[in-house]
Amino acid sequence: METFERARLDAYFANIVGRFLPEERASSFLITHLLPERPGFVRAVAALSDLRAVLPKPKSVSESARREVERCIAVDALSRGLFADPDSALDYIESRAGGERIVLLDVGGYFAPALTDLHDRFSGQLAGVIEDTENGHRRYAGIDKLPCPVISVARSPLKDPEDFLVGQSVVFSTEAVMRGRGDILHGRPALVIGFGKLGSSIARLLHAKGVQVTVFDIDPVRRAQALAQGFAVARDRESALTGAGLVLCATGSVSLRGEDFGNLRNGAYVATVTSSEDELELGTLPEVYTRTKVGDHVTRYQTTGHYFYLANGGNAVNFLHGASVGPFIFLVQAEILSAIRMLTRDDLAPGLHEVAAADRAAIAATWLSYFNR
Known part of the structure; x- marks a missing residue:
């Protein structure tokens, strides 16, 4: 970011922090895509809470952003395994914030498997969770009885611009990967799996580019x-x-299982909008397939009589080019910041919650005053 852009972003977050400053501070843990613009958001989280650690999503880490954050906040390694086992999750949280009141800021439901144990066994108090994604929203909604409040911004109207623009960036990066091998979008019928906010954005842009698009979704309404x-x-x-000839997976859950890959036509490209562990069951692919790197970000899977190409190892293809959605991401980040104050008030019952419409309106008005110039 340019110096003046960073200054404007810091001023924006300072305004948001001043508006949603909690009466009592809690400690926090932040899972995030540690992209180049993210340190400003990290500093804002630290201004509203005692930020004990940042856990970057492994496939989306800017080294310059990591170095900047590490100067003042611990940056720890993140994996699904860390929070899949309640004992390891509890040991980790205790080591960083034992006996404290904590808020967990999540992207993708990482804390969900251990949530009940963390709530019941942690030496401090779990005030609640803030979740950013549809995939994570579903993970928390799938817990039979949530032990604490979970504030989801996944379905907020402030997230609509981000979802639309992420879809655009997915198409851009997919086309760039294909062109890097001398292939193009045109002439390849495309299949979009999942017709939610991201999938519908992807489908519309492909159609606008003159690509024949088919949609598959398990939901008959969609x-x-x-x-x-x-x-x-x-x-x-x-x-x-x-x-x-091109398959774009946008479900936030498993789109393709091992038996599905054999149905791909020869030479088809497969790309996803999230991590491979969420969208693809590559581990169940028959061992007869050999894997060969055939480009900077393309792997060919091949067996006798059949082959297909996988972009970016099955991870979100748009992160190859920064996954930027411009300043619109700051709308959602501000809503996350407002949710910290909601949890520290300690007046929410266990279950799923949303940020109040009045707070969303205030965030949008503030954002417009800084970025609609």
């Missing part, structure tokens, strides 16, 4: 929406895969 918007809608996954 299939009807796709049909109404002029897209072909597949009746089943198998037949859809057979005809696709």
Whole structure:
């Protein structure tokens, strides 16, 4: 970022922090994509809470951002395994914030498997969780009885611009990867798996580029929406895969399992909008497939009579080019900051919650005063 851009961002976050300053501070843990612009948000989280550690998502770390954050805040390694086991999760949280009141800021439901144990066994108090993504929202919603408040911004109207622009960046990066091998989008029928906010954005941009698009979604309501918007809608996954020369996975859960890959037509490209562990079951792919790196960010999977290409190892393809959505990401980050104050008030019942509409409106008005110039 340019110096003046950084100064404007810091001024914006200072305004947001002043508006949502909690009466009592809690400690916090922050899972985030540690992208180049992210230190400003990290500093804002630290201004509203005692930030004990930043845990960057492994496939989206800017080394310059890491170095900047590490000067004043601990940066720890993140994996699904760390919080999949309640004992290891508890040991980690105790080592950083034993006996304290804590808020967990999540991206993708990492804390969900250990949440009940953390709530019941932690030596301090778990005030609650703030979740940023649809995938994570589903993970927390799937817990039979949430032990604490979980504030989700995944379905906030302030997130709509981000979701739309992420879809655009996915198409941009997919096309760039293909062009790096001398291939292009045109002439390849595309299949978009998942017709939520991201999937619908991807489908619309591909269509605008003149690409033939088919949509598959397990939700019949979304299939009807796709049909109404002029897209072909597949009746089943198998037949859809057979005809696709490009497959974009945008479900936030498992899009392709081991048996699905055999249905891909020869030479098809596969790209995702999130991590491979969420979208693809590559571990169940038959061992007869050999894996060969055939480009900077492309792996060919091949067996006798069949081959396909996987972009960026199955991880979010848009992170190859920074995954930037411009200043619109700061709307969502401000909403996350406002949620910290909600949790520290200690008046929310266990369960899923949203930020109040009045707070969202105040955030949008503040954002417009800084970035609509």
